[in-house]
Amino acid sequence: MANKYKSKEEMLKNNGRGPLNSLFSSKRLWIVFILVGIVLIAVLLKVVRGGEETTSGLAIFAAKRGPLTISVLESGTIKAREQIIIKNEVEGRTSIIWLIDEGTVVKKGDLLVELDASTLADDKIDQEIRVQNADAALINATESLAVVKNQAQSDVEVAELTLEFAKQDLKQYEEGRYPNEKTAAENSITLRDEELKRAEETLAWSKKLAEQKYISKTELLADELAVTRSKNNLQLAQNDLNLLKEFTYQREMAQLQSDVRQATMALERTQRKAKANVAQAEAELKARELEFKRQQDRLTKITDQIAKAKLYAPSDGMVVYATSAQRGGWRRNQEPLDEGVEVRERQELIHLPTTESYMVEVDIHEASLEKVRVGLPAIISVDALEGKKFLGHVARIAPLPDATSMWMNPDLKVYNSDVYLEGTETSLRTGMSCKVEVIAEQYEDAIYVPVQSVLRIGGEPAVFVVKDGSVEERKVDIGMDNRRMIRIISGLDEGEAVMLAPPLKSATIEPEMQVADGTSSPDSINAMKQRINERLEEANGSGVFGDTPGMLSESDSEIPQQRRERRMEQEGEDSRQRRAGRESFENMSSEEREQMRSRFENMSPEERQRLREQFQGSRAGGERRSRRRGAERND
Incomplete structure (x- = not known):
């Protein structure tokens, strides 16, 4: 089998297909068999059931009319508009009501800090x-x-x-x-x-x-x-x-x-x-x-x-504030420790409100960004103050996504936003967790359905209406949603039953291929394929959109021997040495490998790592050659 094709050109010229294409053709043949079997089973079931399409057992929802609130709900953290940073020794959150002067020499057991226990x-x-x-x-x-x-x-x-x-x-x-x-x-x-x-x-x-x-x-x-x-x-x-x-x-x-x-x-x-x-x-x-x-x-x-609200000196010494001892870095702009500052457990620095005006730092997900704008009202519910709600408004939306969130999770794009609370509230504390509901729109009389009942077919929103035992597709005009319900502007009346999940034949509709100008006409698609083919020819010498789908044309299958030789010449001397080392390792006898093992034990860590890389590269190359031989045998 190894001599069946003497060169890659002969392998590709043999009926226009090589081992890889034979494997793909074999897979396509199995796919065709499976699809034919599925069609036969579907036809048989339709004949047995008398060709009737039943709607029994479907999950449906009757379109409702009534008040609808379009809002964005996000988690946030209460922060003071002006704050300082301080040392904390008590579990939870509290504030310092008395603080010994910095630089005071104290003895063991002297009172250092008295925390607010109110x-x-x-x-x-x-x-x-x-x-x-x-x-x-x-x-x-x-x-x-x-x-x-x-x-x-x-x-x-x-x-x-x-x-x-x-x-x-x-x-x-x-x-x-x-x-x-x-x-x-x-x-x-x-x-x-x-x-x-x-x-x-x-x-x-x-x-x-x-x-x-x-x-x-x-x-x-x-x-x-x-x-x-x-x-x-x-x-x-x-x-x-x-x-x-x-x-x-x-x-x-x-x-x-x-x-x-x-x-x-x-x-x-x-x-x-x-x-x-x-x-x-x-x-x-x-x-x-x-x-x-x-x-x-x-x-x-x-x-x-x-x-534990009173902290005593564990030993003799001179008092030094933590903010004074840890200058520089991100703490360089922090104010010194002072009375009235709020602290939390087991952390040197925390946020403490210096005023009674608060705001909420909230991250708006990019999917909800179009619904939120500066000036919109917001309702804030603080977890620690159950039953209380506060009114606020969106004061700022960052123009760019948060870099920290993108660094931790590249797929997460959130925009830092500030929601100012109206008035003053003494029960709030910096760092309290809360829920912020930004009210985007409020409709007193709207028709709405669950968001999962609306899907796009051909780029247009549609629902599937269940009527008189049958299902019909209907185009609708939609408004905004609140992640649960979506507003129907037109195309659906109150009380009409819609499916919560599309039927199988509609759920498998594939989206149309669209080019950069947003069109999906055959001419635009062909032009797109031609441009892709030209790009690939410039890069590799052949394209993917040949005359026969799924097969390489004879002109596309010709890969010059000179290109392979040129790539071989472009490889570095270090790569050839590693390849030669792997080949020599494969040809070693058991005694030679034992000697190498002894030398390996006496090597430095750097030399061992280089030898491991050569061995792993040899194994990977052997596995690739085995898979290639298997494909040739299957062909």
Whole structure:
């Protein structure tokens, strides 16, 4: 196989394809087989299902009309508009209320810094309230568990009583009512039969008397009518008995037996529901117990933090502020340590507000940048101040994306923005985490659907409307979205059902190829292919868009031997030496390799690294040659 093609030119000239193209042709053949199989299966399923397109089981959403807020929600951090940096020794955030003068010589145990514990004291009061609330919730959960158990027992007893009544009704009919009704029907038949016999005897005497002219013809007819009436009554009595046996009895038994079964299933459901309710109440009680313990631990922790609000000198020495000792770098413009500065745990420097005016530093993602502009209102929710919301406005948007975020994640483009809070608020602290909702638009009456129900087909937005059991594609005009809902300007009415996911045949639509001018006409695409081909010919001597798709033309497949030789000459002397070293290593005997291993152990780290690189290059070249030989054998 190695001698099958003596040169790359002969390999490419052999029917216009080489081992690589043969491999690609083999793959394309398998792809064709797979596609044909998929088409056959789809046709078979369509024939089996009668060719009907069903919409059952589809996830749909009815277009709604109402208020719609277009906003951008991002996380941010509370910062003071003016701030200083300081040393911190207490967990959480606090401020310095007393600070010893810099340069003072102190002894071990002297007071150095007194931190503001008022916030912790307030937190302690709040935490004591939380502990009391948690205790009340625990008591409530305990009592609720007892109520749930009582209610569960009551529901089960009612269900059991219903089942017992159903069984009694069945037994009452089967052993009481039905036998009585049957006996009454049989007695009625006996009575009607006796009446018939008497009527017949009377008629017989009347006929004899009529022959002797002792009674009139009218009296004879009356006796005959009595016989007929008795026969009819007998027939009705017999029919009533048959109706009771064949229909009434069967229906009543089926109904009563069904009542028993339904009562049995209702009892089982009640028992299961009661068990689930009890389990849920027990879980709630367990959660309340854990919450109570957590709040107690938090109260203990806050109390301990208050005790640590005063810091003492661990040894004798002269006081030097951290800002004074660490000048230069990014700290060079920091103000000295001073009273009134806020600090945080285990960090020398933190932000402390010097004014009561605050702002929020927020990063706007590039996908939401077009919705945000300076001056838009914003609502700020601070995580630490649950239930409180603050009003602000967008004051600044950076013209370029944040370089730090791009360095950490090149795929993340965010724009640093500032949102100023209106007014003053003493409860805010620098560094608090918050959520900023920038209000871009507010519509009082808008039609909207989920964003996932809108997709672009041919560059135009469209939805798939489910109507009368079928799905139709409909072009729509869309407005802005809030990442959940998108506004429909026109093309869709309120209440119309749209699919939350496109059908398979539409989801697989490939986007059209567009050139730089935005067009997708065949002439533009051909011009694009021609330009690409010209660029490739300039670089490599051949293009990719030949006359036959997927195959190289004969002119494109000719790679001059001189080009290969020129590339070989352009390789550096160092590359040829590494290649020669790899080839010599492959031809070594086991004894020579053992000697090299001994020399390797005595080498310096730099020499070992160079030898590893040569060995790895040899292995990589061998693997590439093996793959190339395998491709030739497959061809």
